[in-house]
Amino acid sequence: MAGQEHEEVADPAAVKRHPALFRAIRQRKNPKLRRSDITVTDDAAVKRAVKAASLGNAMEWFDFGIYSYLAVTIGRVFFPSGNPTFELLSSFATFAVAFLVRPLGGMFFGPMGDRLGRKKVLALTMILMAIGTFAIGLIPSHATIGLWAPVLLVFFRLVQGFSTGGEYGGASTFIAEYAPDKRRGFFGSFLEFGTLAGYVGAAGLVTALTAVLGSDTMESWGWRIPFLVAGPLGLVGLYLRLRLDETPAFQKLEAGNVHASDAADAVESTTAGDLGKIFRQYWPSLILCVALVGAYNITDYMLLSYMPTYLTNELHYGETHGLLILLAVMAALMLVISQVGKLSDRFGRKPLLMAGMLGFFFLSLPAFLLIKQGSVPAIVIGMAMLGLSLVCLLGTMSAALPALFPTEVRYGSLSVGYNFSASLFGGTTPFVITGLISLTGNNLMPAYYAMAAALVGVIAVACMKETARKPLAGSPPSVETDAEAAELVHAQTPDPKF
Numbered sequence: 485m486a487g488q489e490h491e492e493v494a495d496p497a498a499v500k501r502h503p504a505l506f507r508a509i510r511q512r513k514n515p516k517l518r519r520s521d522i523t524v525t526d527d528a529a530v531k532r533a534v535k536a537a538s539l540g541n542a543m544e545w546f547d548f549g550i551y552s553y554l555a556v557t558i559g560r561v562f563f564p565s566g567n568p569t570f571e572l573l574s575s576f577a578t579f580a581v582a583f584l585v586r587p588l589g590g591m592f593f594g595p596m597g598d599r600l601g602r603k604k605v606l607a608l609t610m611i612l613m614a615i616g617t618f619a620i621g622l623i624p625s626h627a628t629i630g631l632w633a634p635v636l637l638v639f640f641r642l643v644q645g646f647s648t649g650g651e652y653g654g655a656s657t658f659i660a661e662y663a664p665d666k667r668r669g670f671f672g673s674f675l676e677f678g679t680l681a682g683y684v685g686a687a688g689l690v691t692a693l694t695a696v697l698g699s700d701t702m703e704s705w706g707w708r709i710p711f712l713v714a715g716p717l718g719l720v721g722l723y724l725r726l727r728l729d730e731t732p733a734f735q736k737l738e739a740g741n742v743h744a745s746d747a748a749d750a751v752e753s754t755t756a757g758d759l760g761k762i763f764r765q766y767w768p769s770l771i772l773c774v775a776l777v778g779a780y781n782i783t784d785y786m787l788l789s790y791m792p793t794y795l796t797n798e799l800h801y802g803e804t805h806g807l808l809i810l811l812a813v814m815a816a817l818m819l820v821i822s823q824v825g826k827l828s829d830r831f832g833r834k835p836l837l838m839a840g841m842l843g844f845f846f847l848s849l850p851a852f853l854l855i856k857q858g859s860v861p862a863i864v865i866g867m868a869m870l871g872l873s874l875v876c877l878l879g880t881m882s883a884a885l886p887a888l889f890p891t892e893v894r895y896g897s898l899s900v901g902y903n904f905s906a907s908l909f910g911g912t913t914p915f916v917i918t919g920l921i922s923l924t925g926n927n928l929m930p931a932y933y934a935m936a937a938a939l940v941g942v943i944a945v946a947c948m949k950e951t952a953r954k955p956l957a958g959s960p961p962s963v964e965t966d967a968e969a970a971e972l973v974h975a976q977t978p979d980p981k982f
Contacts (some may be wrong), residue, residue, distance in 0.1 A: 520968040521952045523732045523962040525664045533662040533731070534671050534977055536724040537655040538678030542652050543714070543721040545679045545690050546886045547617040547644060549686030550710040551579055552789040552914070553807060556796065557699075557707045561625045569922055572797065574634075576915040582639055582645030583911025588902035589649015591759055594899030601734055602661070602895060607652045612647030614718020618638045621711030633769075652906075653899030658885035661731035661747045661894075666829060672883035673825025680818045680878070683788050684811060686710065686959045691807045713833030733891050734961040762829035762897050769888045773901030776837075776885065778878050779941025781910030783844050787870050788814065790914040790930065797918075799858055806914050809863055813871045817878065824879025833884040836876050837945045841858045843868050843873030852931040861949055870934075887951035907935070 510887065559571030562578075589609075597605040619640045655675055663671040689710050697706040729735075763770065788810070795806030828836045843965040848870045854866035889897040914932070920929040955961040963969050 490576040500904060504697075504955055521960040522972055523736070523960060524966055524969050525662065525732070525962055525964055527964070529729065530664070530671065532661050533728055534674050536721075536728050537606070537658045538674045539607065540678075540721040540725055540887075541651065541655050541675055541679035542682040542685070543610065543717050544613055544648060545682030545684045546649055546717065547711075547714050548582075548648070548681075549683045550617075550690060551620075551641075551787070553687055553690040553792055554707050554710070554913070555579065555793055557703050558637075559712055562623075562637050563625055563708065566857050568797075569918075572793070573915065573918055573922075576639055578634070578638055580911045580915050582641040582648070583907040585642050586649040586911075587900065590653060590899035590903035590933050591649075591896075592646070593650025594653055594896035595759060595762075595900070597650065597657070597895035598893060601730045602654055602658045603725065603730050605650055605727055605895070606658065607722055608716055609647045609650040609654065610725060611721045613644055613651070614714055614722075616643035616647065617711055617714035619643075621714075622796075649903045650899060653895055655701035656882045656886050657895045658731055660883060660956060661733035661959070662927065664957055667964070668887075669828035669880060669883040669952060670822060670825040672886075673822050673828075673879040675882040676878040677818055677821050680814050680821065681789075684814050684818070685793070686939045687811050687814070689713070699740060707892075710961055714733055732962070733956065733974055734808030737891050737958075743929070744860070745821070745895040759896070759900065762893055762900065763783050766889060766893060766897050770897060770901045770931065771890055772944055773898065774905040774946070775940055775944035776881070776978070777902050778909040779841060779844075779937045779944065781879065781906050782913050782937035783870075785910050785913040786917065786930055786934055787874055790917055791867070793914065793918070794927075795855075798921065799856065801863040803856075809860070809867065812864070813867045816868070817871050817875045821875055821879045822850060822864065824875055828880040828883060829952055832950050833880050833887075834945055834950050835886060835950075836880040838942065840873050840880070841938045841941035841945055843876065844870070844934050845942065847873060848931040848934040848938070849928065852928050856927065884951065886949070887954075887956055888948075891956060892958055894956075894958075903909065921928070 547723035555575045556572060558578075559568075559575035563571050565571055565574075589896075593605050593609060599623045617640075620637065623633060623640070656672065659672050659675055660668055693706050693709060694702055791810055792806040795809070796803040799878040823838060851869040854862045854869075857863075885898055885902065886894055888901075915928050917933055920933065921927050961969075961972055963972065
């Protein structure tokens with residue numbers, strides 16, 4: 485984005501008098517692609533990269549999901565007060581605490597990923613997340629050690645949040661840089677497939693344990709089981725990530741083969757960890773990223789994290805009943821999300837993102853009015869309306885966001901922008917909605933909150949550039965076959981001499 489303001493400054497009359505000279509200047513600024521510049525992807529390597537990033541992401545969101553779905557139980561175990569609303573607010577405040585340190589994690593891990601490589605940093609975030617989640621399962625209750633119980637809970641939530649600060653930016657960058665340009669949406673959608681799989685795994689495990697053990701046993705010790713499962717799962721994710729090679733785009737950047745002269749200065753500053761330069765040079769893209777992620781996260785966490793609590797606390801559904809309905813909705817989203825990714829490759833990121841944002845703006849209120857009726861068919865239809873809007877965002881966002889920034893600052897810029905927005909709007913969503921309902925007594929507040937977020941999202945999507953089927957900024961084209969690469973080189977015809 486920086487540097488574009490100074491293009492097209494030549495005097496038109498001079499260009500007309502000396503066409504050959506100005507043609508030579510343009511060719512020097514934008515040298516023609518050589519066959520060696522173009523990345524031909526290895527299909528097996530792309531699939532391995534997508535699998536490792538997505539499975540790692542699933543583990544991350546499994547860890548976060550179990551906390552969301554056990555919020556009521558955790559409130560009783562760590563913040564016993566006799567006031568259910570206070571216990572729930574305390575639990576959600578602790579949930580939000582992890583998001584407050586996510587920008588710090590993004591500022592730490594993001595530039596490190598641009599400096600040392602995507603693979604090493606993604607392995608490190610996996611280790612920290614598994615340790616933080618496993619440790620929560622070992623913390624004694626408030627009844628056993630008093631005030632130290634919530635203190636330890638907050639500490640390990642901070643560890644979780646710090647590690648997650650490097651996760652989404654890295655995983656989405658990893659897939660985007662491995663995928664061929666024409667299929668980036670399809671492969672990117674598997675990252676959010678992993679997110680849904682993590683949530684489904686968490687919700688399924690909590691539902692099964694609650695059904696088998698009962699509420700009393702869950703509160704006594706059963707709640708610990710999902711957290712302890714995270715340890716071995718984290719080791720599996722770590723193994724998968726360590727087996728991967730570095731992304732082709734990062735390898736070419738390191739080798740100095742990228743012709744993006746616009747970004748040459750930024751390479752040095754980023755590898756030196758100069759976050760200030762990212763803010764100075766890429767602030768328009770950062771603002772766009774924050775707005776898109778804010779709208780996306782509020783709607784995402786409202787449906788996938790907060791909804792079971794809403795059904796239980798506001799509509800007095802059984803905890804298991806609400807989770808089962810959400811499980812069905814998420815399973816349905818998993819079935820269609822890769823098709824949404826394909827549609828974004830075919831029709832563009834902007835139409836799909838706009839459909840999702842407008843869906844939340846116009847359908848949130850009707851959906852919650854249906855959900856309030858309380859019957860299973862009404863709740864399913866209402867949640868399906870929200871789910872269809874959300875899947876338009878889920879299937880598209882992980883390909884759209886990495887394309888906002890050039891290769892040499894992508895991990896750092898995306899981590900900072902994504903996590904700053906997620907900390908402000910994502911993790912606070914359950915807490916804010918619960919507080920708004922408590923203050924106003926209006927249990928339609930989730931709908932109004934989602935509509936406000938969607939309005940911001942509509943404006944952000946309108947302002948972004950279309951990036952589908954185009955090379956990532958700062959990287960050469962990426963194609964699937966040698967024939968496509970040859971066709972790209974052959975398509976470059978000289979400027980007409982008139």
